Amino acid sequence: xxxxxxxxxxxxxxxxxxxxxxxxxxxxxxxxxxxxxxxxxxxxxxxxxxxxxxxxxxxxxxxxxxxxxxxxxxxxxxxxxxxxxxxxxxxxxxxxxxxxxxxxxxxxxxxxxxxxxxxxxxxxxxxxxxxxxxxxxxxxxxxxxxxxxxxxxxxxxxxxxxxxxxxxxxxxxxxxxxxxxxxxxxxxxxxxxxxxxxxxxxxxxxxxxxxxxxxxxxxxxxxxxxxxxxxxxxxxxxxxxxxxxxxxxxxxxxxxxxxxxxxxxxxxxxxxxxxxxxxxxxxxxxxxxxxxxxxxxxxxxxxxxxxxxxxxxxxxxxxxxxxxxxxxxxxxxxxxxxxxxxxxxxxxxxxxxxxxxxxxxxxxxxxxxxxxxxxxxxxxxxxxxxxxxxxxxxxxx
Amino acid sequence: xxxxxxxxxxxxxxxxxxxxxxxxxxxxxxxxxxxxxxxxxxxxxxxxxxxxxxxxxxxxxxxxxxxxxxxxxxxxxxxxxxxxxxxxxxxxxxxxxxxxxxxxxxxxxxxxxxxxxxxxxxxxxxxxxxxxxxxxxxxxxxxxxxxxxxxxxxxxxxxxxxxxxxxxxxxxxxxxxxxxxxxxxxxxxxxxxxxxxxxxxxxxxxxxxxxxxxxxxxxxxxxxxxxxxxxxxxxxxxxxxxxxxxxxxxxxxxxxxxxxxxxxxxxxxxxxxxxxxxxxxxxxxxxxxxxxxxxxxxxxxxxxxxxxxxxxxxxxxxxxxxxxxxxxxxxxxxxxxxxxxxxxxxxxxxxxxxxxxxxxxxxxxxxxxxxxxxxxxxxxxxxxxxxxxxxxxxxxx
Numbered sequence: 001x002x003x004x005x006x007x008x009x010x011x012x013x014x015x016x017x018x019x020x021x022x023x024x025x026x027x028x029x030x031x032x033x034x035x036x037x038x039x040x041x042x043x044x045x046x047x048x049x050x051x052x053x054x055x056x057x058x059x060x061x062x063x064x065x066x067x068x069x070x071x072x073x074x075x076x077x078x079x080x081x082x083x084x085x086x087x088x089x090x091x092x093x094x095x096x097x098x099x100x101x102x103x104x105x106x107x108x109x110x111x112x113x114x115x116x117x118x119x120x121x122x123x124x125x126x127x128x129x130x131x132x133x134x135x136x137x138x139x140x141x142x143x144x145x146x147x148x149x150x151x152x153x154x155x156x157x158x159x160x161x162x163x164x165x166x167x168x169x170x171x172x173x174x175x176x177x178x179x180x181x182x183x184x185x186x187x188x189x190x191x192x193x194x195x196x197x198x199x200x201x202x203x204x205x206x207x208x209x210x211x212x213x214x215x216x217x218x219x220x221x222x223x224x225x226x227x228x229x230x231x232x233x234x235x236x237x238x239x240x241x242x243x244x245x246x247x248x249x250x251x252x253x254x255x256x257x258x259x260x261x262x263x264x265x266x267x268x269x270x271x272x273x274x275x276x277x278x279x280x281x282x283x284x285x286x287x288x289x290x291x292x293x294x295x296x297x298x299x300x301x302x303x304x305x306x307x308x309x310x311x312x313x314x315x316x317x318x319x320x321x322x323x324x325x326x327x328x329x330x331x332x333x334x335x336x337x338x339x340x341x342x343x344x345x346x347x348x349x350x351x352x353x354x355x356x357x358x359x360x361x362x363x364x365x366x367x368x369x370x371x372x373x374x375x376x377x378x379x380x381x382x383x384x385x386x387x388x389x390x391x392x393x394x395x396x397x
Numbered sequence: 398x399x400x401x402x403x404x405x406x407x408x409x410x411x412x413x414x415x416x417x418x419x420x421x422x423x424x425x426x427x428x429x430x431x432x433x434x435x436x437x438x439x440x441x442x443x444x445x446x447x448x449x450x451x452x453x454x455x456x457x458x459x460x461x462x463x464x465x466x467x468x469x470x471x472x473x474x475x476x477x478x479x480x481x482x483x484x485x486x487x488x489x490x491x492x493x494x495x496x497x498x499x500x501x502x503x504x505x506x507x508x509x510x511x512x513x514x515x516x517x518x519x520x521x522x523x524x525x526x527x528x529x530x531x532x533x534x535x536x537x538x539x540x541x542x543x544x545x546x547x548x549x550x551x552x553x554x555x556x557x558x559x560x561x562x563x564x565x566x567x568x569x570x571x572x573x574x575x576x577x578x579x580x581x582x583x584x585x586x587x588x589x590x591x592x593x594x595x596x597x598x599x600x601x602x603x604x605x606x607x608x609x610x611x612x613x614x615x616x617x618x619x620x621x622x623x624x625x626x627x628x629x630x631x632x633x634x635x636x637x638x639x640x641x642x643x644x645x646x647x648x649x650x651x652x653x654x655x656x657x658x659x660x661x662x663x664x665x666x667x668x669x670x671x672x673x674x675x676x677x678x679x680x681x682x683x684x685x686x687x688x689x690x691x692x693x694x695x696x697x698x699x700x701x702x703x704x705x706x707x708x709x710x711x712x713x714x715x716x717x718x719x720x721x722x723x724x725x726x727x728x729x730x731x732x733x734x735x736x737x738x739x740x741x742x743x744x745x746x747x748x749x750x751x752x753x754x755x756x757x758x759x760x761x762x763x764x765x766x767x768x769x770x771x772x773x774x775x776x777x778x779x780x781x782x783x784x785x786x787x788x789x790x791x792x793x794x
Contacts, residue, residue, distance in 0.1 A: 005431075033401030033402070034402075153750060162753065162754070171753050224718075226623060227623075227624065231623065232720075233719060233721070234721060234722040234757070235720050237754075238717075238718060240718065240720075243717050244718065245643075245710045245714055246642075255751075256751075257748060259710075313642045316642060317641040317714065320638075321638065322635055323629075323630025323634040325631040354652075355560070355634055356559065356567065357559070
């Protein structure tokens, strides 16, 4: 067995044990196609590294020959601590997981200013991760990896932020700034990608290798999962669903361009029209516009309906390009419900290429702020797991 | 070494030999990470099966110790014959390749009717592949696999045509119809996917793992390559770029829906406007409209310019979603040059998410009808190669 093969074998077995939660050695050999002898060798290494552990199988069935209880392998929870966080408009949410993915603690803090410099933001996060770790009697330095979701255009593999509404400057290697401030490995990604990661790891995307997640907060985000992996594009500028154009020379978007989907469906787009119609200078809330539409106000209804039609058109374009099995409309804000309405889904179905086969399933998944943070932690967990394997390889060589 | 590992090893080595064209055993071991002993065992099997052969290395350098000439491995061209074809509006183009991918013959035939029943089309193709094989003193039955590109919505892995402008009926398992008529394995795909396959195998996509190909004939097609593979979606309805919507409730498309990109940029879209403007009932040709635009006819210029702006908007949407490294605008018709013009590319660049990094490279690749057929043959070659490996596995078990 070459070094290369041994590395591939370790990765395969560790991932399989994680996927199966508990599995005896003999089944590991069967599902992976790796010989029993190699499974024995590699799992011994993983046990020695403390990444997995043996547990007595729940079954009362005994090994018939020797009367010994059957033994399963599982991920060893205490092997590593993993933190994840999501920066929202006015709050930062955090979770702490063990190496099995079990949530040990969570934490939420208000942000006084919505936009900070990279250094200030890193300082805030270092303090919050420390507070989080203290909740389980650990400190920041005990955390093996920190995953962070941030809005904006992020080149994840390079930890590079092209721009983010949460940071004062563009083009920051924010991953490095964070690693300097926290002193632990940091894994950074666009927040919508981390929702896709959360859906895949413990949400509605479980068991699906290809699906699309659309998120609506103040902006419109998208995460694309292809072949079990987040698709990120080559410059970290992929999946910019909110800035796909739905109208040539259309409404002005916050990004400075015209006709973006966001310029028709985001909060500010609805408010812009509502204020114009009412002639009021006073700021209105989006939920007031939505309520007025429900109460039969024709102008409000027209504003809300157009947003729905534009959203349906944007979704149909995604279906025509990806032909996904599943689309998850994910979000924490109830105020997006007009976009997730049945008539919007029906309108989307009418706008896709018509074949005599069922259209993609569309599901709506409403959840709280912690889901984003859990996605960030799941991303960190994946990377920490990979790093643990690479360290093993170094030990061997 | 398990059966599973041996199969994976064979696939890896055969693909590597194909990629490198000529390579000594020792380098094979180095680049694949497979041990020298296993490389020796597996290449002996591949030699015995006649899929590869030994050739004396070109180099004058000798094995220092024993003075023997160095030996490279290469794919054995005569191992298999592969045919590929593309059904166009009025012609069928075919090529014949050997197992190395070298083109042995080509053939082109006029189609008297543009739409045929599946059975009639299969009969025509069987005759044409027979004629093609005879050009190198072989017959249809000597061909190991036939790849076919057809316009429309095709579920490639199932050989299923949801609909095609070339066939009279919808929902045909055309792959099976063809295999019955030809008596050899058939591999069917959407024609734009096969252009992407051609670009990847011997065009501008060589060495790129992720890129997008856009084709313009009478319709607008797209092929997506992600991680070195054609992305096909889950129902065979992906990459329908021509039917992404660029205008809510916009111009009527041939597909019956409104606002599709095709309804603004395809031949019929330009002619529809040109005829309305001129008030002439007589049919005009697209190149007349393009020429009129060049000659300063304002109405013609307005028609052509709008097509360009809509095309730029559609392309920008693709970039915002995929963030590809490379976009290949491929086609055989010079008449698409107004869409491939510099001002269209500039307009696309202005409509994508702006970051301080170069936008994707856009290249234009004009070629003849045979490129499509070569792509179809490349697709068949990939599958024939895989089948040859599976037959070996069966022999072992």
